[in-house]
Amino acid sequence: MSLRLAFYGESLSELLEILEQLACAGVKTQLCLAPPTSLPADLEAIGLLCAQPTALLPLRATIHHALTAPEALGAALEGSVDSLSLGTSAIPVVFGAPEQGRYVAFRGLHTQLYPEALWAIARQETDLAVALHQQTERFSLYDINCLYLDAGREAVRTRLREIQADPDPSVVFFDSLSAAHTALIGELLWERKPPLVAGSAAVESALLAAWKTARLLPESVTLSKPERVEQLFVVSGAPPEQLAPQLTWARSQGFFCHTFREAGRAHKVITGALSVGHSVVLYAGSPAPTEAELTQTLSTVLKTQKVKRLVIYGESLCRSLAASLAFDALEWVAPLLPGAPLCRLVGGPFAGTELVLCATPPEQADFLASVRAGTQS
Structure with missing residues (x-):
């Protein structure tokens, strides 16, 4: 067609x-x-x-x-x-x-x-x-x-x-x-x-x-039901104060939360946390890292650690993802919040990886619980 x-x-x-x-x-x-x-x-x-x-x-x-x-x-x-x-x-x-x-x-x-x-x-x-x-x-x-x-x-x-x-x-x-x-x-x-x-x-x-x-749409649409995942990898380029409610919730749920200061150090500690099953939040501190530093760390980690579901916060960071992860496109998977659905990477070395993109972190402190479950807030 x-x-x-x-x-x-x-x-x-x-x-x-x-x-x-x-x-x-x-x-x-x-x-x-x-x-x-x-x-x-x-x-x-x-x-x-x-x-x-x-x-x-x-x-x-x-x-x-x-x-x-x-x-x-x-x-x-x-x-x-x-x-x-x-x-x-x-x-x-x-x-x-x-x-x-x-x-x-x-x-x-x-x-x-x-x-x-x-x-x-x-x-x-x-x-x-x-x-x-x-x-x-x-x-x-x-x-x-x-x-x-x-x-x-x-x-x-x-x-x-x-x-x-x-x-x-x-x-x-x-x-x-x-x-x-x-x-x-x-x-x-x-x-x-x-x-x-x-x-x-x-x-x-x-x-x-x-x-x-005009009957150009299917009579019925079967929507996918994503599986719950226990491990998330969250990378945030948003100001820390915007992420604060989610950080408090994440720490209470056993997430490993790390402030980005240097790429080599970030890669080492995040890889270690993911390898033993922790969910991870990597977030910008002060001074804030560049989008290139964050996306490079993300792609480096993904080359060694299999992560099924990603969350990316920050308008500039979201825009720089395509070059870093070398994917072709996004496909919709399931609803979470308006403007922040669960999607899937198409093409490239990380094809099939699911991710959520948000220009700013949602206000709900437990938003990551919905992402982990793959269901609407």
Whole structure:
């Protein structure tokens, strides 16, 4: 099957949320932290941690999704349009995901819905089109508001044809207040197959609704149930104060917790602790080690000690993993927390190793208990 979707952005936690969303629906998906060199033939969706889709172009995905927040929409659109050479294509922008509690009414993005007072809400919320215009004046701005959506499919199609006739590059904002709106937006996206769509994970929600209607999703999905493991290897590049609650819990559970000071020493003591069955937490002290030092220690330890499940904390540390561990991609295994699922390494010398990536350590002191059990907190 051809690659339906390539999604990309600079927020690792949001990319992981999309990976989980697609995988739970039965879409064969992988997430890459570095440009991919090889992919399975049956891959249907791919994610990439990057700002622009240049590395994804050879894959010829049907739709490219620029994952972005409203405050970064201008830069995301300009970079993606240039990379994809879109010319005057009308670019849909989708942020509303009613099933997840995020609504767009008359271009205002909000998390509470009062149907009897939509105009008042619209005046109070940030107008997405105004926010974009403050970031860039490159595009003509249009919208498909909830009145068009409620008027039905043909009304929206007519409006889109009018917008596409504009000779200038344009952006089309979609309102979304209900599951019916989500389904209609997804149907229109899949019908028109624009090369670029921008917005949040609401894009995937809409596409999944369309794929379900078109019977492009399996009727049932059997999710894996990971086994409990007794040993974890946790490497944290986050500030120690963020990790403090988990360190207290880990020490109470017999984890070996070691502050990184020097690579050779860290490798020696961690290897010793793992070899006798301890779970280990290696964390940054003061002065903080570089990401290169931590990832090099991690890869060196893994070459001599078989560890089934890893936990990595720290945005920069997560980003530097691909080069150090030489893996191709991540596959989703099971849910733990939103934006922090249990994944599996694909390719490279440590293929099959499970890991959890978090930009910052979760607040739950006993989060590592969930990781060890392989179940949701």
